[in-house]
Amino acid sequence: MATAGRSLIGPLLAINLVIYSIVLGLAGWSLDKYINGQQHHPHLGGNPATSYMLVFALIAGVIGVCSVLAGFMHLRSWRNESLASAAPPAIIAFAITALAFGIAIKEIIMGGHRGRRLQTLESFVIISALTQLMYLLLLHSGIYNRRYGPGYTNPGGEYGGHAMGSHETQKTSTPPPGVV
Numbered sequence: 001m002a003t004a005g006r007s008l009i010g011p012l013l014a015i016n017l018v019i020y021s022i023v024l025g026l027a028g029w030s031l032d033k034y035i036n037g038q039q040h041h042p043h044l045g046g047n048p049a050t051s052y053m054l055v056f057a058l059i060a061g062v063i064g065v066c067s068v069l070a071g072f073m074h075l076r077s078w079r080n081e082s083l084a085s086a087a088p089p090a091i092i093a094f095a096i097t098a099l100a101f102g103i104a105i106k107e108i109i110m111g112g113h114r115g116r117r118l119q120t121l122e123s124f125v126i127i128s129a130l131t132q133l134m135y136l137l138l139l140h141s142g143i144y145n146r147r148y149g150p151g152y153t154n155p156g157g158e159y160g161g162h163a164m165g166s167h168e169t170q171k172t173s174t175p176p177p178g179v180v
Helices: 004-035 050-077 080-110 116-139 166-172
Strands: none
Touching: 004 050, 004 116, 050 080, 050 116, 080 116
């Protein structure tokens, strides 16, 4: 049975993969030009916040792609166990992306000449923060309603299967009066 959350997470993961790949490409290119001393490249430019934004965008892109891969594995199996392995990278990716988002906003506020590729990178960092937050909320929406995900409940008991001792209590219990 496909749930509402499962049908929404697939396209969101594909979007996140494309966005984080673009962030990786732009941040890698820009950092390479910045390290080579080409800060005045027509498509780069920048201000004092640029080097920090490039590093955090690159880290956010790498961790974001890892989060997407774990998300695709969770989407394929769609179980509580896979949810437990998909949630931590999603949280970490959002945290690092939020840092890159903050530095991108700081860079925009500081102003100065920023080339087209740098402006595009800033835009994609902002978009990736929003889509990663949507993915994180959708991933954890099973807490509130089982319709949106596998949830965090363990209906079978302490160790996943039947509750320990439940079969033994049924076998050894005395029948109700009048039943032979």
